[in-house]
Amino acid sequence: MSDDAPDSNARTRTGKGRFAPGLDTAQRDARAAELRAENWKLDDIARELGYHDRSHARTGIQRALREIVKGPAEKLLAVYADRLEDIFQRTMEIAEADHVMVSHGRVITDADGNPLRDHAPVLAAFREARSALADVRKMVGLDQPTRVDATVHQVTQQDIELQEMLREAKAQAALEEQELRDGAGSEG
Numbered sequence: 512m513s514d515d516a517p518d519s520n521a522r523t524r525t526g527k528g529r530f531a532p533g534l535d536t537a538q539r540d541a542r543a544a545e546l547r548a549e550n551w552k553l554d555d556i557a558r559e560l561g562y563h564d565r566s567h568a569r570t571g572i573q574r575a576l577r578e579i580v581k582g583p584a585e586k587l588l589a590v591y592a593d594r595l596e597d598i599f600q601r602t603m604e605i606a607e608a609d610h611v612m613v614s615h616g617r618v619i620t621d622a623d624g625n626p627l628r629d630h631a632p633v634l635a636a637f638r639e640a641r642s643a644l645a646d647v648r649k650m651v652g653l654d655q656p657t658r659v660d661a662t663v664h665q666v667t668q669q670d671i672e673l674q675e676m677l678r679e680a681k682a683q684a685a686l687e688e689q690e691l692r693d694g695a696g697s698e699g
Contacts, residue, residue: 540575547572591650598643606636 539560546556553565562568610633611626612619619627647653 536571537575537578540571540578543568543571544575544579588650592647595643595647595650599640602636602640602643606633606640608632 539562543556543560543562546559547553551559553568556562556572557565557568560568560571562571610629610631612629621627
């Protein structure tokens with residue numbers, strides 16, 4: 512290979528500092544996925560394509576599958592983002608336009624004869640713009656996941672036995688109270 516030709520398997524780092532697979536690795540992973548689709552065993556794929564072992568072959572296949580999905584998914588994401596951007600721009604045009612109040616087909620004016628502004632269309636446009644922006648944030652993963660505060664209480668056998676003792680004591684007290692009422696009622 513000449514010094515001027517780029518290395519097809521050059522190890523570059525991703526934005527997160529991990530090594531990104533080079534072209535040769537991507538091609539080998541794609542071939543591994545093809546062989547797996549032909550019902551090859553992972554050990555055989557590893558031997559055939561020079562993976563260290565079956566787990567490395569499996570990892571290569573998983574990388575290939577992620578890349579297959581990633582390309583079209585990124586294109587679709589871009590289409591949706593463009594559509595939402597268009598919705599946002601149109602709603603902002605509506606919000607910035609002049610809107611006058613109309614009642615029964617007539618423009619409502621103030622005491623000086625000036626048309627009164629109608630803010631309802633502006634507010635509706637802002638709601639739609641906010642909704643479009645929320646959809647973009649959700650689509651690209653900018654929203655933080657909802658946090659849930661949860662407390663876990665471990666119930667032991669002693670807790671269960673104590674609860675049973677309390678139920679029995681309450682039942683006994685209720686029985687004794689009923690006997691007292693029944694006895695007091697027959698004396699009267």
